[in-house]
Amino acid sequence: MSAWLRAEADGALILSLHVQPNAKVTEFVGLHGEAMKLRLAAPPVDGKANAALLAFLADYCALPKRAVTLLSGQSARTKRVRLDGADGALQARLRALG
Template sequence: MAERRLSDWLREAADGSLTLTLHIQPGAKQTGFAGPHGEAMKLRLAAPPVDGKANAALCAFLAEFCGLPKSAVELVSGETSRAKRIRLRGAGADARARLRALG
């Protein structure tokens, strides 16, 4: 499947879905984007990295940030790693603009 690079960490697939490359810092005081981290976007998560809580919090945060249902957010790789790839399905122009504005 061909992908179009929107930034170092954000790609758009031929089917319109977005793939985010993220570097996660679990156990932070607040959840939010922290800026570029190499070819990834760093995201701080307030959830601890225990029993999948950080992954669930990550998907919920991204769904809310992009205005998508939780079912539209899929963890593609990195279940037990800080380096994660996330697929977003059905992201509209507003969500794309918000993600691109991050850097």
Template sequence: MSEAPIRLEREALVVRLHVQPGAKRSQWAGCHGGALKLRVAAPAVEGKANEALVRFLAEFCGVPRSAIEILQGEASRTKRVRIATPDPQAVAARLATIASPALSD
């Protein structure tokens, strides 16, 4: 069994993502390969998809953009992202609602 897509840390959480650039709009799309799947409405050109990813996550998680750090996968669809927050459990619970329907399949 693979590792969970959301890992809690002190004052942060690390999320495994599968990012699909060039979508019509930025939105969650369930899970893919043990990661949360996110479609972003920006092309994978000159870092635009990563910028859209950070902007979307910051808004969804209610944190400033500076609290989002791409740890791994800057040039890949598969990414590990760290989200700094004073309440990582609340953000993890919100993200888990994205994963729940797909994980129960």
């Protein structure tokens, strides 16, 4: 697995992300060190960027919003996110990003 994507024993995935808020469009950009860079079309104000990040990941991964959890980085650009209920197809799709 990539350094930014880690599988847990319980089947969950942990993503290490570098988030750039205030972008024109929300999209994965590529690797940024040992994290996946993600441009986010939301301002870093009042938790809006974190909410937009979790909603984007839930949609991209076809998971319910409750399955996507921000583990760390609430007020930082470097974030760790947990995805519960990820299958092999999702792992392959994410691995292909970087």
